[in-house]
Amino acid sequence: MSGLINYISCGILWLGLLAKAPDVARNRRDPFLLSISSVLAFASLCFLLGAAPTVGFINQVSGVPNLAAPLTYATITAYSAAHVILIVHWRGGPTTARTARRWVLVYAAVLAGIAVTYALGDASEERRTDFDTYYATTPFIAEMIVLYLVAHLTAVTVSASRSLGWARRVHGPLRAGLLTMGLGTLVTAGYGVSKIVAVIARWCGRDWSVLGTTIAPACAGLGAALTVVGILVPLVGHHLTHHARLWREYMRLRPLEQALEGLLKREHLRIPRPSRPSPAVWLAWRQNSIYNGLHYLDRYVDSALFQRTYADRLRLSDDLAEAEAAAWATAITAATRAAREGRAMPSSVDETRSSPARPEVPALLRIADELARRDGSAALPLEDGAVTAGSRSV
Numbered sequence: 001m002s003g004l005i006n007y008i009s010c011g012i013l014w015l016g017l018l019a020k021a022p023d024v025a026r027n028r029r030d031p032f033l034l035s036i037s038s039v040l041a042f043a044s045l046c047f048l049l050g051a052a053p054t055v056g057f058i059n060q061v062s063g064v065p066n067l068a069a070p071l072t073y074a075t076i077t078a079y080s081a082a083h084v085i086l087i088v089h090w091r092g093g094p095t096t097a098r099t100a101r102r103w104v105l106v107y108a109a110v111l112a113g114i115a116v117t118y119a120l121g122d123a124s125e126e127r128r129t130d131f132d133t134y135y136a137t138t139p140f141i142a143e144m145i146v147l148y149l150v151a152h153l154t155a156v157t158v159s160a161s162r163s164l165g166w167a168r169r170v171h172g173p174l175r176a177g178l179l180t181m182g183l184g185t186l187v188t189a190g191y192g193v194s195k196i197v198a199v200i201a202r203w204c205g206r207d208w209s210v211l212g213t214t215i216a217p218a219c220a221g222l223g224a225a226l227t228v229v230g231i232l233v234p235l236v237g238h239h240l241t242h243h244a245r246l247w248r249e250y251m252r253l254r255p256l257e258q259a260l261e262g263l264l265k266r267e268h269l270r271i272p273r274p275s276r277p278s279p280a281v282w283l284a285w286r287q288n289s290i291y292n293g294l295h296y297l298d299r300y301v302d303s304a305l306f307q308r309t310y311a312d313r314l315r316l317s318d319d320l321a322e323a324e325a326a327a328w329a330t331a332i333t334a335a336t337r338a339a340r341e342g343r344a345m346p347s348s349v350d351e352t353r354s355s356p357a358r359p360e361v362p363a364l365l366r367i368a369d370e371l372a373r374r375d376g377s378a379a380l381p382l383e384d385g386a387v388t389a390g391s392r393s394v
Contacts, residue, residue: 006051013044013228035086036231040081043224049075050217055128065126070118073148074111080155081107083185083227086160110151111365132195133209136202136206145199153192156223160185163230179228181206188223189312193217207275246279248363253286255375256368260293263336271291283361290364300335325366329374 002207017040024033049072050053058068085100121140123131135141163182167175194216257264264270273274274281310327317323337343 001285003051003053006047006054007227009048010044010351013040013047016040016228016232017044019298031097032089034194035082035089036235038082039079039086039231040228042075042082043228045075046072046079046220046224048206049218050253058128058343059128066123067283068128069123069131069238070144073144074114075116077107077110077148079149080152084155086231087159087166089164091166100391110147113147114144117141117147126151128215130209132212133198133202133207136199139260141200145195149192149195149199150316153189153196156185156189156192160189174234174333176237177228177230177233180233181227182229184223184226184228186223187226190219191197213280233280233375243279244284248377249365250279251281252365253283253368255372256290256364257286259336259371263339264289264298266340267296267297287361287364294332294365297332297335297339300338301331302334303331303332317375321363321366325363329366329370 017037019035020037024030024037026035036070045214049058049068055072058071059065084103088096088103090101105336117140119136121144122137123135123141125134125139127134132145137144154318160182163185167178167182170178194211198208198211198216201211220303270289271285271292274285306327309330310323313321337383
């Protein structure tokens with residue numbers, strides 16, 4: 001893989017890190033976010049350190065002929081460990097923290113082994129692309145190469161098996177992400193397999209260094225890309241699903257707001273429309289407009305009419321929430337007309353009663369659905385509007 005492709009891949013991963021930085025800053029102790037950031041960071045470093053120009057720069061600046069090799073191997077090992085730990089935290093469970101600590105300790109020992117074996121070995125001739133096969137028979141350096149490759153293959157095997165196994169039990173964006181991640185780790189395993197085969201061939205007196213210089217980097221690049229995509233798919237999918245749900249709730253509340261339209265304009269109860277196109281902000285704006293109308297109508301609500309409608313609907317269905325929504329749709333329709341015509345509160349209502357609790361979004365949605373059904377069937381005229389507040393106790 002050329003240095004340019006390495007640097008482009010590294011830059012893309014850094015953009016992902018920048019995108020996650022605000023979340024990490026707000027939740028510095030969240031192990032899941034830290035694991036995602038670690039995977040992105042170490043993957044970007046793998047691309048950066050693996051580029052031939054970077055290898056030459058490190059060796060030249062440090063004055064050590066092949067210092068870039070153990071640094072790259074250590075980064076690959078850290079990336080492998082971070083990937084496994086990410087899956088551990090993603091899966092969750094009562095033993096998550098203990099399992100993650102064990103993986104950290106095991107791979108910390110591997111990193112220490114890489115440092116020690118490199119210090120004990122002799123790699124005085126610089127090799128920028130075929131370090132593995134060239135030094136495959138050098139004492140201590142060969143052990144270092146085998147150590148990092150075994151650690152890498154172990155991590156990708158565990159990651160692939162857990163990702164694909166978990167994918168069979170989930171659905172939606174999470175399943176798509178796990179399948180993509182599992183595929184990515186399988187492709188990444190081609191890096192370690194190619195390197196191992198090339199090293200074994202060197203032990204047998206053959207020169208298969210092309211496996212380590214062409215196939216292995218290609219597998220590493222494609223595998224890392226698929227792995228990162230697999231990590232991001234559930235996060236992006238959750239984000240899009242959440243926004244879509246907010247927009248649907250905003251649209252579902254429209255009949256309820258339209259029912260109050262005349263009252264809101266006449267009494268100047270509507271708050272200014274937000275300019276930011278955020279589903280959460282627009283939903284809150286529509287909610288607050290509805291709440292303002294409901295609070296104004298509180299003095300006109302006929303509780304006896306509410307009780308009668310509630311009881312009638314319960315005789316047709318055992319759904320308490322549906323009966324409550326229907327009762328409020330009827331009672332507030334009458335209250336809206338009474339407010340428009342300037343009629344006093346019905347005498348059946350207790351003058352000392354307290355204002356009802358504000359309905360939450362689920363209750364408002366049921367009321368809006370009831371009004372939409374009535375408007376569609378013309379069962380109840382809604383000239384100036386009728387509304388309900390679904391979470392009041394009956």
